[in-house]
Amino acid sequence: MRSNPWALTGILVVAALTYYLGHRSSRFANTTDDFLVARRTVRSRRNAAAISGEYLSAASFLGVAGVVLKEGANGLWYPIGFTGGYLALMLFVAAPLRRSGAYTLPDFLEARLGSLALRRCATLFVVIIGVLYLVPQLQGAGLALNVVLPGTPAWVGAIAVTVLVAGNVLAGGMRAITVVQAFQYWLKLFAIAVPAFVLCAVFVADHRTGPAGEFGKPASPVFTADTTVRIDVEVRLRVGSVTPVWVKGRGSGTETLVVWPKGATEDVARGTQLRFAAGTPVPVVSDAVAAEDDWLAPVSGGAGDLLKTYSLLLATALGTMGLPHVLVRFYTNPDGKAARRTAVHVLLLLGVFYLFPTLLGAMSRLYVPELLVTGQTDAAVLHLPHAILPGLAGDVLTAVLMAGAFAAFLSAASGLVVSVAGVVSTDVFKGRLRENRWSISLVALIPAVLAVVLRPMDLTQSVGIAFALAASTFAPTLLLGIWWRRLTWPGAMAGMLFGGGLVVAALVWRTVDGYSGSEVPWLLEQPALVTVPLAFVITFLVSLATPAGMPADVNGVMLRLHAPDPLGLMRERAVARFGVVDGRARGGKGRHRR
Template sequence: MQLNAWALTGLVLVAAMTFYLGHRSSRFANTTHDFLVARRTVRSRRNAAAISGEYLSAASFLGVAGIVLKEGANGLWYPIGFTAGYLALMLFVAAPLRRSGAYTLPDFIEARLGSVVLRRCATGFVIVIGILYLVPQLQGAGLALTTVLPSVPPWVGALAVTVIVVVNVLAGGMRAITVVQAFQYWLKLFALAVPAFVLCAVFVSGGHPGPAGALGSPAPPQFAADTTVKIDADVNLRVNTVTPVAVRGPGETADRMVVWAKSATEHVPKGTVLRFEAGTPVPAVTAAVADNDDWLRPGNNGLSDLLQTYSLILATFLGTMGLPHVLVRFYTNPDGKAARRTAVHVLLLLGLFYLLPTLLGAMSRMYVPQLLVTGQTDAAVLLLPQSVMPGVGGQILTAVVMAGAFAAFLSTSSGLVVSVAGVVSTDLFKGRVPDFRWATALVGILPAVLALTMRPSDLSLSVGMSFALAASTFSPVLVLGIWWRGLTWPGAMTGMIVGGGLVLTALVVNTVGGYTGWHLPWLADQPALVTVPAAFAVTVLVSLGTRAGRPADVNAVMLRLHAPDPLGFMRDRAVARFGQVESRHRAGRGKHRK
């Protein structure tokens, strides 16, 4: 692919607009109250757009289409779960969380259970979840940049996103990024809606299926023309029919013809170049669904597929309420009613958005089937426009998509950096504005280093592990802490450690398996079906056995969480200890509960 000047222009414009909006908003950020929660003055509609902007990450913009291309009907549970998680958040968490008056998730946990030790444990898990979520955003930025601009190395994309995000957050924290994220939601919606409508119009007006064949055909997709595929990472390909292919291995100077046997699994090392003749069925990586017939039918692998689907549903439904960068935005609402209204608006905005990557993922199977060979299905949305419309029109649509993808990396990374930096600055430092800025630099640098050194994986799968960790640690504490008076701090901490420990064990096994090529059970990819019930059960059982750990003022706290806003029981926990002396009068109203 040649250099796409349109795409480069789009990236520059997105970066410039992000800097401008962030700088314009940061002029009003003076206190820690501004940096952490934007002075709690963000109204529901703008907050909903900002939440949608930061929530629609690389996994949503690129990963959903890639999962649909690779897994078909099974992959639809990702957008469904990503959206439905806000229904659970709206029903059980949003309004009481805002009424707690907290500034961060560990702050809420201490306010509810009165334990500094538990707060420190929660801080550790917030940092781990934030970094685990940030790494695929930066890796996605590198993938997107090298896909559209092949001469640019992947580290440039990761570094560019890191620099822009850190500079914006340093300037004004939550106050600076709120308008930026709201703008970036509408940009992402536009960046997928325009290509989707144009490409669908081209497809329908053509009156025939894509060059790789119709989706209703039971056979695998076929290469429409002689196709050369370069393998950028070691893959194992499943071959469904006898397949002749010209192979040039790493370090070889000439092609050699080989014939892959039917039903064989071929290991292809990184750096190999494969040449397929027109009409050859497309071999697929072992994790992908090869036949269109199976692609259209969910649960085609029997019980393991069913259990993995339930595990994914549990992780995404309950994991949303435990994501620190999502929860921190509800602290910016004026009151509990506005927080609940924000969640309703988010459901509408997400439902509208997720129609588009699902559609583009289905079209990608007809137009860019070569991605099933390389395994880099996350690039489907970026390569689809020029595959359907070669020429300037396709380049312009690619530039629009690339601008939206870059906005996705920036908005999600901004929310994660703000939320994790807020926790680090208030829990590990003294919580002043300079401490927030130091924390921002640290939180931005560490994920960038990991993104450049770790092995990339599918974006949706990486983010799915973050959801599983959030669902297994913070979901039990939030649901039980808000709705059950009997929760104790030993129960909450034990449940967090058990649930989080199990997920992190699965993550380590999955990472090692990716390097060694081990065949891993489905639990290594989606452990939530085991870890979430285990976390809830341990939390309840230990709480029942440690009644002395129940805070003395639990009735007063529960009244504050559930009393209607007009009654006036809501009190914001004081932020004065986080700010300078001259800013205390402007910073907050309530007393900080010891």
Template sequence: MELNLWAIAGIVLVAAMTFYLGHRSSRFASSTHDFLVARRTVRSRRNAAAISGEYLSAASFLGVAGIVLKDGADGLWYPIGFTAGYLALMLFVAAPLRRSGAYTLPDFLEARLGSVVLRRCATVFVVVIGILYLVPQLQGAGLALGTVLPVPWWVGALTVMVLVLVNVLAGGMRAVTVVQAFQYWLKLFALAVPAFVLCAVFVAGGHSGPAGSLGSPAPPTFAADTTVKIETDVRLRVNTVTPVQVRLPGQTDERMVVWAKGATEQVAKGSQLRFAAGTPVPTVSDAVASNADWLRPGGDGVSDLLQTYSLLLATFLGTMGLPHVLVRFYTNPDGKAARRTAVHVLLLLGLFYLFPTLLGAMSRMYVPQLLVTGQTDAAVLRLPNAVVPGFTGDLLTGVVMAGAFAAFISTSSGLLVSIAGVVSTDLFKGRVRDFRWAAALVSVAPAGLALMMRSTDLSLSVGMSFALAASTFSPLLVLGIWWRKLTWPGAMAGMIVGGGLVLGLLVVNTVSRYTGGWAPWLANQPALVTVPLAFAVTIIVSLATRSGRPADVNAVMLRLHAPDPLGFMRDRAVARFGQVESRHRAGRGRHRK
């Protein structure tokens, strides 16, 4: 691996700016009211940038381009679903959630349904969702650093975790808000500039890459003699008779092998494959081989169609159940500001997702060898040097690398703050030092899992977190805000059934990946079954347990839906968190539109 000094400079710059902005903001954080919700004085536009900064994770920055490279038109459903989720959040959840006066998602459920047991159950699922979402961020950091620097992949994972932990310990939500807002614009810059430069080179080169034109129905081909090193065990689908020089792990000699058309070849980690110029590119077994199929949406068969619908349902409803997204709406001063924030987020996300989609399409023409290794998430990092080798490519790679690390840090920061806030207020006494202890303890689990688990496509692994959020908290939020007959036994039953099914299918899917990939599509995208089932169980059990309705349901519903100027909104138990005098200081912050 050739050392890229520009990539190192990009990483150092992001780390330095993250530490500086976090340290500067943390000087004003003195109570848990600051650590949890930044005193509820974050203005709409800054909050929208901060939400976009933490929401645009490794799955967005790296994973979307990788999915487009591998799946083509079907991969576009990911950015569509990621963005459309905020439409549902804006219409049904944002303003009432803020008017509830809660500090965390479990705190909202207790305020609505009056059950401590339900709150404890919700705490467990918040922690599980947060950890599942953190793991691919750390794996993405390892992939990114290992792609441009000669270091083991775990170095990137631990670097991000340590940097995030330092910022969160210093100032919690108060510290990370400015950092995340800055990092959104950095990520947009880090993709937009390379996209414009590479598109200019592409147009000047005659609208075709070395692997062939996307308009050609044939699979991509190797433009020159190409050596590919396999980093993880892969199953390759051979599209035509393919001669290849193979060097097995631990051996020094190569041998010529001819793969038959239509065969599926198992290639072990550490193998080296050498293809002659003009050879059609073999693809990992779940990738789209020919460009004609790559351009055509819909896939093959009913199972692909059902999987697409399941993905859309998970991303559309899962966004409103992600703890690190919801906690940011608690930082708005009122319900109107929360709804305005969601509108701004839609605009910011729509602008951002133009660029990874474009870079993913270009990757198929310039770095088709990633379809052999299966590391398609590295497409954005490999593309600049493939299009413009030399100084310009190294410089653009450094810019992309800076944006990638900003993505890992901003999302990980939001996740760690949301989990630590829930743990510190539900399992401890809610003091500042409890928040810090919770953050330190919570950071250990995702770091350990990231080091032990086999990495997979970032968008796919994050998609499972969306499915879990959609199957647990989405029914509770929609029904809790809009249906007064909801009871705490019904809410708990729906959450356990929906969440338990998703976690069970996650185990099945993980075992399947290690034992030959035998699991059906439902294990990979379960939301189409688990979400309707969770809603149904919640409604049926609620109708059967009328005694579980809170006595003050009318007052609570009035507070959730009454317009802000009427003054029904009340923040919950501020005196419980940190210093009592924070109640007086909390109202001093000014809010600008």
């Protein structure tokens, strides 16, 4: 794909608007309270747009279409789970969490269970989840930039996003990025909805049946013209039928004709160039669905696929309530009622958005099947406009999509940096403004280094493991802590360490297998079906065995979590610990603008 100056312009416009809105809002951020929770004055609608803006990350804007292209109906479970998680959050967690008066998730656990050791343990897992979620955002930025500027190293996009995000968060923390993220939600919705409508209109007006094949046929897609594919990441391909291909190795100047037999599995090295003749069936990466009839059928891979689907749904349904950048948003609402209303609005905003990447993913199966060979299916949304509308029209639509993609990288990364940095500054340091800024720099730097060093994975799978970790650590503690008075801090810590330890072990195992080329079982890809129930059981049993770990003020805390807001029982946590004394010295009242 050639360079696209229109897309580069779109990226620069989004970057400029992000910097302007963040800088303008940062003028009102004078205290640590501003940096952490925006003085708890963000109203429901704006907060819902901001939550949606940071939640619709690279995995949503690019990854959902990519997983639909690769897995078909099975890929629809990702947007369903991403959205459905807010229903559980609204019903069980949002309002009590806000009434706790806490500033961060570890702060809530200490307020509920009275254990500093548990707080330290929670801090560790918040950092791990934040890094796991942030790394794919930065890697996605590198992938997207390489699409519009071929040959650009992947680290360029990752570093550019890191610098811009860190600058905005350093300037004003939560108060600054609230306006930015609310704006970026509407930008992302526009950027994906308009191209989807235009491309569908062209498809219908031309009466096209799909150049690469038709859905529902017991065959794989085919190349509609002579196609040259360059492999940028080592892949393992499955060959559905006899496939002649011209192969040129890395550094080689000559092509060799090779015939891949039906049913073969071929390992293709990075830097290899493959050339297919028109009408050749498309070989697919090993974890993709080849036949179109299987692509349309949900859970067509047997018991393993069924269990993996249940595991994914459990991870996304419960993992949302353990994501630090999501939960910290509910601390910015004025009260519990506003927090619950915010969650309802988020369900609506997410439901509307996810219609469009799903549609674009299905169209990508018809027009850019070559991505099934390279394994870079996350770039489907960015390649699709040129495949349907070559020329200037395709350039402009790609620019709009690229602007939305970079808004996704920036908004998700901003939320993650500010939430994780808030935890680090208040738990590792003393929570003063200066230390908060040091924490922001540190939290931004570590994922940037990992994004450059580690091998990229599919965006949805990378984010999926972060959901599994959140569901296996914080979901049991939050649900039992809010609704079961007999929870103890040893029980909460045991469940957190056990569930989180199993997920981290699965992640390490999967990463090692990925480098060695071994097949990865479903349990390592998505372990939540095992780790989440075990974490609940361990938390429950250890709590029953350690009644002395129950805090003395449990009745008062539970009353405060569940009492209606008009009773006035809600009170904020000890503010001096979080640097408000330092903030008073700097002055400045003000309210967050609606």
